Amino acid sequence: MKRELRRGGFTFKQFFVAHDRCGMKVTTDGVILGGWAPLLNGQRILDIGSGTGLLALMLAQRSEPQVMIDAVEIDRSAYEQALENVAASPWADRIQVFHQDIKDYAEHDHGGYDLIVSNPPYFPEGTECRDEARSTARYSHILTHHDLLIYAEKLLAVNGRFCVMLPCALGESLQQKALSMGWFVSRRTWVKDVVDKAPYIVLLELTRKPSVCDEQWLITHQPGRVSYTEQFTQLAKDFYLAL
Known part of the structure; x- marks a missing residue:
């Protein structure tokens, strides 16, 4: 099984992620959210x-x-691949994967999650994608940010945190939507490739309780992109083989 999985995917220090049947592949951005x-x-x-x-x-x-x-994953192929990846990992007894729309999941789960994470859809309707799986993974008309906030509120524990990652403009839009719905931003991290470039994604940590926002910056590469920064190295060193 492990030999078959390694035909298309990414090898980390303690686990392997096959992604040949998923609309969205393993990316540095995903690793940033998982470490952050x-x-x-x-x-x-x-x-x-x-x-x-x-x-x-x-x-x-x-x-x-x-x-x-x-x-929770709505796409059948991605769900099946996640099942395989979890089964091949050291934590198969701690992770459950559900093939379900988050709306249906939220209606039947009692909530109480201490942490909810999501790398949500962000391409607006009308943007072309190569295939249906990628469309499902990325189009915001499949799961609107308003709905995402509604379901997160229903499922989050009183003192829980909800973490999302989006391109900067859409992240600011989601933040304004969240504030209007009674959320608070407890941490916001802007991510740059290199120091002299504009940030390209923002990570938001939201809570239902009043909070003062901790504003942060993360730069992933040294000038010239020849090596990772110490910031990124500290975040990813337990996962990337090369660190």
Whole structure:
């Protein structure tokens, strides 16, 4: 099984992620979110739109053995691939993958998640994608940000945190939507490739309780992109083979 999985995917230090049947592949951005999301003292984690299962696997590696992780994925092929990736990992007994629309999941789950993470859809309707799987993974008309916030609120514990990652303009839009719905931004991190470039994604940590925002910056590469920064190295060193 492991030999078959390694035909198309990404090898990390403690696990492998096959992504040949998923609309969204393993990316540096996904790794950033998986390393950035706070664990605190939580016991339950939810990954919305899990795709390959990358975030669930990263959070399983980072968390204590008693922490349980649920991953919800609507696309059949991605769900099946996430199942395979989880089964081949050291944490198969701690991660459950559900083939379900998050709307249906939220209606039947009682919530109480200490941490919810999502790398949500962000391409607006009308943007061309190569195939239906990629369309499902990326189009915001499949799961609107308003709906995402509604379901996260329903599923989050009182003191829980909801973490999302988006391109900057859409991240600011989601933030304004969240503030209008009674959320608070407890942490915001702008991500740049190199120091002299504009940020291209923003990571938001949202909570339902009043909070002062901790503003941060993350630069991934040294000038010339010849090597990673110390910031990124510290975030990814437990995962990337080369670090």
